Amino acid sequence: MTTELTQKYNSVLVIDDHKMIVNGIKLLIGDLFESFYMAHDGATAKSLALKHNPQMIIVDNYLPDTTGDILIRELKYKLPSAIILVYSFTYSADVILKMLKAGANGYVIKKDDDEEFVKAVHLLLNNKEYFSQEARTHIINRFSGTEDDYSVKHLIANTKFSGKEIEMIKLLCKQMNTKEISKNIGLSERTVEQYRSNITRRIGAKNLAGVIKFALQNGIVQLDDL
Structure with a gap:
């Protein structure tokens, strides 16, 4: 775990319309990155992403001018190597699966504790997907159905x-x-x-x-x- 705490990553872009949440994320993981960018809407996010090509993008589901799945598709098309983590209050199975299909590499629900969020960031940046327990349960339940x-x-x-x-x-x-x-x-x-x-x-x-x-x-x- 020591290497995780001292390892510095390249850059992160956090996209959330709640400034307090973005500031909280910055306090939590800002020191892990050389550069930290933030956006509160989809348009600004796309502009910053294209300008800085962040290593990781953390995105909420609901934004003032778009939804997370639409934004993820656009960002993945322009920046296919970007690692995308969804961080949202939403734990609807439909939303989680939409994000997954759009290209999200991980999903953490905002009610989960800070340790899980930080764990997800490290795992994703070390080439591993991460879905919090509730998100994984939705995915497994949907995919383990008996439809013909x-x-x-x-x-x-x-x-x-x-x-x-x-x-x-x-x-x-x-x-x-x-x-x-x-x-x-x-x-x-x-x-x-x-x-x-x-x-x-x-x-x-x-x-x-x-x-x-x-x-x-x-x-x-x-x-x-x-």
Whole structure:
């Protein structure tokens, strides 16, 4: 944990129409970044993002001139490498899934404690997705339904994975990063990355939620495992 506390990241842009929340975030994580930018509406956010190309973008769902999912899509299109964390009071399943589909890398609910927020920031900046427990529950519940999705079932029936790949899918569902997976299954980090890329390509998953959906529907993991 010591390395996390002393590590300096590049830059962050916080987008929230409540100035007190932005100021609170700055007090909480401002020292972690070389540069800290803030915006209180979507238009200003886009302008600052294009000008400074922040490493991380923290965004609320409701803004005066747009919604978080629309803004995330626009920002991801212009800045595909930006890491986006949603920080919102909203814990509606529909909103969480909209943000996820738009390209969010993580979701933390504002009622969660400060430690969870800081943990999410560190994990995302170390190439790992993070969804707080309530957000993950919504995602899992939505993706573990029994709807008759022919295309998904057809994909599952025709996708065969090795034992090593199945084990990796399980570890990915537990939100382990490349280094952790490497230690668990005894492969180099480079090989793990190749496996991960191959798995997500074959599944057709764009993010962690897609891997979880596949794993649940294919019986690779159970809800109790997550």
